Amino acid sequence: MSVRSELADMGFSVSRIEAAIRHIDPVTLESAIDWLEQHPIDSAVEATKFIDGDQGRQDGDDGTIVVDENGEPIETGEVSADAGSLVCDDCGKRFKTAALAEFHATKTQHANFSESVEKIPELSAEQKRAKLDELRVKAAERKAIAAKADQLEQRNNEILRRKADKESSALIEKQKKLQLDKEAADRRRQVKEDAAAKQRIKDLIEADRQSRREKAEREKALRAGVSSPQLSSSSSQSVPSQASRDPSTSQPPQKREYTESRLQIRIDGKSPTIKTFPVETTLFEVAHAVQAVSGISPSHAVFVTTFPTKRYSSEDLGLSLKESGLINTAVMLKQA
Structure with a gap:
């Protein structure tokens, strides 16, 4: 329910309601009630007076101008003498004056109204105060509900924020672990490459040493008068066989192996x-x-x-x- 509707239910005239709404910011039920209590009806009349040339004219049931939500004056209409109130056929709500009915039609787009002989009783001062207290309680309850909803929303936002921070931290840790794993893999690969390079160098050195050894053996065979080390070994094997056939030939002395x-x-x-x-x-x-x-x-x-x-x-x-x-x-x- 809007602030205007709640104030109208309390018995305030449309002109006073509009005057209060124009003078408060933000527009809340509490601030509107406070303004209406601080400004008696004379001030409201003065605030909503409509000037036409040199003379002012006032409309409405209490001598004030009835205005719409934009502050423009509206026709108040009259209730016949036999009718006690106006009834909205669309929602069944009763209105004491035509101005209130027209205000209701503007807000709800209801267009069907009829006269009723039942009169809406005037609220006494005590009833108005009770109504004000009731509205204040309702307003306080709405405010408490809104505060609770805001608190719940803040709590949910905090939960989401913590969850996002946790996920972000987990992602950072995962990236760090991946980086460390990558660095460890790079180090292992580098160690393997270094070992392979050292082994290649050793193989080259060994190959060079073997090449020099074979070259020396070939030169030695050439100096001994044989074409190759294989020839020398075969000839050396043939000598003992000849010597073995000649009993008179003495065995050559064994060659000493030096370390x-x-x-x-x-x-x-x-x-x-x-x-x-x-x-x-x-x-x-x-x-x-x-x-x-x-x-x-x-x-x-x-x-x-x-x-x-x-x-x-x-x-x-x-x-x-x-x-x-x-x-x-x-x-x-x-x-x-």
Whole structure:
């Protein structure tokens, strides 16, 4: 129900209702009642007076101008002497004056009215006060209901906000976990790639060492007068068979297998250095072991035997002492 309808039910005239609504902001039932109580009927009449030329004219049942919701004057009409009130045939509501009925028609778009001999009794002062108190209670109840609804809405909004914050936090944590997993996977892949790269380097070094070893074996076979190591091995196998057929031929002495080689390394302008190395030690490693004494870089070192004279250059540094035949002997170390 609108503020105008509730004030009209209390017995206030349309003009006073409109005067109150024009002077309050916001338009609420409580503020309208307060204004009407603070402004007696004389003030309301003065506030709603309609000036026509030099003379003012007043309409309505209490001498005031009846206006619509836009403040424009409306025709009040008259109730016949036999009629006590007007009845809305659409909703059955009764009105004391034609102005109130017309105001009701404007608000509800009801168009069917009829006269009734039943009069609407005037409210006494006590009844009006009771009506005011009742309306105030209702207004307070509506206000409490609205406040409760606002509180419930705020609580629901807070729940939604917390839920959104929780989901946002969960999403952030998920993204952090995914990032950490990605970084861990990158580190594992990098470790594998580094290990694979190191293995490739080792394979290259081993392949180079094997190539040098095979080259040394081919050169050794050439110096021995055979075309290949396979030929040398086959010829060596044939010798014992011939010797076995000739009983008068003595068995050759067994060749001693050495595990270490004692080298006397001579360096120009310096005293000889005597060191013992495993027979698998390469010439490069020997040169590196005496670099502090010789001052010669291992990559530029050259080994030379005295008798028979043999030269081991940088291409032969991958040979071991056993492969190069430098077992318990003296050798010269020079700069390439």
